[in-house]
Amino acid sequence: MDPRLEQILNLLLESERAGVLALEELAGEVEQGELRRFLQGSRQEEMRNVSDLAALISRNGGTPSQKTGPFAAKVAALPTVRERLALLARGQEWVARKTEEALAIAPKSGPIHDYLAAMANRHRAEVEWGRAEVIRLLPPEN
Ligand SMILES: [Fe+2]
Numbered sequence: 692m693d694p695r696l697e698q699i700l701n702l703l704l705e706s707e708r709a710g711v712l713a714l715e716e717l718a719g720e721v722e723q724g725e726l727r728r729f730l731q732g733s734r735q736e737e738m739r740n741v742s743d744l745a746a747l748i749s750r751n752g753g754t755p756s757q758k759t760g761p762f763a764a765k766v767a768a769l770p771t772v773r774e775r776l777a778l779l780a781r782g783q784e785w786v787a788r789k790t791e792e793a794l795a796i797a798p799k800s801g802p803i804h805d806y807l808a809a810m811a812n813r814h815r816a817e818v819e820w821g822r823a824e825v826i827r828l829l830p831p832e833n
Contacts (some may be wrong), residue, residue: 692748692751692752692753693796695796696753696793696796696797696803697748697753697754699789699792699793699796700744700747700748700753700793700803701748701753701755701756702760702789703740703744703786703789703790703793703810704741704744704745704748704755704756705756705758705759705760706760706762706782706785706786706789707737707740707741707744707786708737708741708758708759708760709759709760709761709762709763710733710734710737710740710762710763710779710782710783710786711734711737711738711741712759712763713762713763713766713767713775713779713782714730714731714733714734714737714779715734716763716766716767717730717766717772717775717776717779718730718731718734720772721772723828723829725828726824726828726829729824729828733779733817733821736813736817740810743806744806747802747803747806750802751802751803762782765778766778766779766782772829773825773829773832776821776825776829777825779821780818780821780822780825783814783817783818783821784814784818786814787811787814787815787818790807790810790811790814791811793807794807794808794811
């Protein structure tokens with residue numbers, strides 16, 4: 692596997708793994724049941740991405756990273772649930788951009804291309820959906 696592609700796929704893997712942790716911690720803290728279920732659903736999605744990315748890397752001759760990215764600690768360092776949710780949405784946006792970068796260096800067709808294209812779509816949708824849910828579910832600030 693192209694080492695640059697392996698590196699960026701592993702960066703995505705480490706980031707999704709950090710996302711699982713961040714969502715787990717946050718879901719344990721929010722009081723609204725509906726918001727908590729939303730976060731738990733996102734966490735399931737991130738867990739699927741972790742196992743799918745690891746399988747994709749090893750099936751194509753790479754070595755999946757065992758590390759976890761620094762994102763969860765950054766989320767946990769913020770004082771309010773609102774700020775943490777906002778950082779989560781920015782994190783999904785960052786992953787969507789990194790996925791586009793990975794797509795640009797991936798083969799133009801085949802399983803890696805198809806997986807990354809679907810992952811980019813999901814993350815763009817999650818950014819918007821996440822922001823929309825926060826508007827609906829969090830009480831007004833003041
Ligand atoms: Fe993600």
